[in-house]
Ligand SMILES: [Zn+2]
């Protein structure tokens with residue numbers, strides 16, 4: 001039960017890297033400086049670098065021996081459009097952009113393992129270090145997959161971690177099954193017929209129709225979803241009209257849906273369509289639904305998750321590893337990778353005092369770096385051990 005001592009010895013250097021990235025946050029698909037930083041480090045470690053996989057994404061490849069075994073280790077690199085309120089020296093130098101989700105820390109934990117594995121090479125097979133852009137809703141994982149991520153860099157299994165505020169540093173959670181929610185964004189355009197506010201009988205007013213649709217959508221949760229199934233549906237925007245005396249031509253409703261399965265998401269999409277079209281047509285109007293699902297649920301593969309939990313046990317002891325727990329309604333696009341390759345998405349403690357993710361006072365906890373780095377290092381050495389029998 002111990003961390004990788006070579007990585008523990010790097011702790012001060014890792015913190016410098018992490019703070020450097022934190023001070024220079026970049027939004028999704030604009031991670032140019034970050035991507036350069038990562039590429040430079042990987043090259044310095046003697047790792048082959050492949051850039052432009054998903055625009056600003058990159059993959060480092062480290063191979064040892066002729067075995068065909070392979071592993072993927074993934075970190076995300078993007079920041080958020082948040083104005084940082086922290087006052088420390090390494091706070092954001094880029095006004096209005098902030099590493100408020102700890103992707104600076106995720107990137108450095110993977111760099112730590114890359115440096116260690118390139119120096120020690122105590123494995124047989126291929127390690128793919130996947131540095132993903134644009135996790136925060138812009139589709140970075142899908143962009144990498146579209147650019148042939150898993151064809152060019154085949155992975156038998158894939159692992160990723162997210163820091164967890166509230167979970168003490170030195171604790172991990174590795175739980176099989178569904179871990180994060182599927183997230184959809186929708187727009188419903190209701191087309192009526194504009195007219196004079198004083199002559200409503202000559203128009204088809206889209207505003208009361210939109211109001212009726214909003215009310216009806218609530219029944220999708222209260223009447224069409226099993227009481228023990230968790231679903232969220234929120235209408236978050238309504239836009240129509242510009243003047244006191246004009247009945248607008250159209251109205252637009254927008255919102256988000258979260259579910260824990262894609263089956264339920266598809267069912268809700270078709271209900272949403274039927275309800276809005278039915279209500280609109282009953283009033284002589286029409287409705288058009290635009291429905292996008294940028295996040296699927298992350299589903300942890302059971303054998304990969306048990307394997308990951310075993311590695312965590314060796315690092316921090318089994319009392320510090322959670323193997324059960326409810327999934328959260330947050331979303332994560334690592335889901336698109338675990339749909340293609342069996343894998344595990346772990347949570348690593350960011351400390352009980354940590355501010356929440358996406359909070360303007362959040363900061364990644366540097367003490368967690370050696371834990372995450374050690375996990376990536378050991379899971380690789382165990383997955384790619386020469387004598388390993390699957
Ligand atoms: Zn986030």
Ligand SMILES: [Zn+2]
Nearest residue numbers: 101102103162
């Ligand atoms: Zn995140």
